[in-house]
Amino acid sequence: MRFDIMTLFPELINSVLGESIIGRAQKSGIISVYAHNIRDYSTNKHRKVDDTPYGGGKGMLMATQPIYDCFRDISKQRGDGKSKTLYMSPRGRIFDHSVAKELAQYDNLTILCGHYEGIDQRIIDEIVDEEISIGDYVLTGGELPACIIVDAVSRLIDGVLSDQICHEDESIASGLLEYPQYTRPPVFNGKEVPEVLLSGHHANIDKWRLEKSLELTKERRPDLYKQYLDQHPNTKNNF
Numbered sequence: 001m002r003f004d005i006m007t008l009f010p011e012l013i014n015s016v017l018g019e020s021i022i023g024r025a026q027k028s029g030i031i032s033v034y035a036h037n038i039r040d041y042s043t044n045k046h047r048k049v050d051d052t053p054y055g056g057g058k059g060m061l062m063a064t065q066p067i068y069d070c071f072r073d074i075s076k077q078r079g080d081g082k083s084k085t086l087y088m089s090p091r092g093r094i095f096d097h098s099v100a101k102e103l104a105q106y107d108n109l110t111i112l113c114g115h116y117e118g119i120d121q122r123i124i125d126e127i128v129d130e131e132i133s134i135g136d137y138v139l140t141g142g143e144l145p146a147c148i149i150v151d152a153v154s155r156l157i158d159g160v161l162s163d164q165i166c167h168e169d170e171s172i173a174s175g176l177l178e179y180p181q182y183t184r185p186p187v188f189n190g191k192e193v194p195e196v197l198l199s200g201h202h203a204n205i206d207k208w209r210l211e212k213s214l215e216l217t218k219e220r221r222p223d224l225y226k227q228y229l230d231q232h233p234n235t236k237n238n239f
């Protein structure tokens, strides 16, 4: 899978995504991430990328020309596969695990990161397929949200995680929060590991973990809990 990020801070993208699992996935060629500096496409002699808003108001907007030329260059570079262009924006659809699964079906994702007070609406209308928000807060730019999308989507791609069962098995994907986990030592500051986990009885351990997941989800995320019960009507509700 190929990601193209349009940004004023390509080094920010490369430093976040160059480490750990996503860094390794890039080195092994399973995914590629290209951070394009929008400023490189400015035709202005001072490499200007922003301008004042029509109608007045404070702040500066990102202008159309450098972004459009950057996008056209990316369109030439990327393959023919299934492609989508996203704009990271607090106005967008809220990102969650099901959106990540949806986006993992594409061959090419192009992500536009905003700065300043926003972007000329016409560039959004012209090149963006969907606006995506990572939550109801305002950041200084779209770079960190873009990295979150790349991270969450990439780990769903075959071969990115070492153990393929891993991401299908995990908590939020199942609709429940994760049960508590323990490792050695068996007693820490006087607190013991729950006995069932030391028993070696796998059926009992699975049952305990599911109960803990249900209990935690009911308490902390009643919205997810209700959804889970709707989808799993045979769940025994003991709490």
Ligand code: 4FL
Pocket: 088, 089, 090, 114, 115, 132, 133, 134, 135, 136, 137, 138, 139, 140, 141, 142, 145
């Ligand atoms: C983008 C916030 C996506 C939340 C400033 C520029 C943002 C954001 N989700 N804040 N972009």
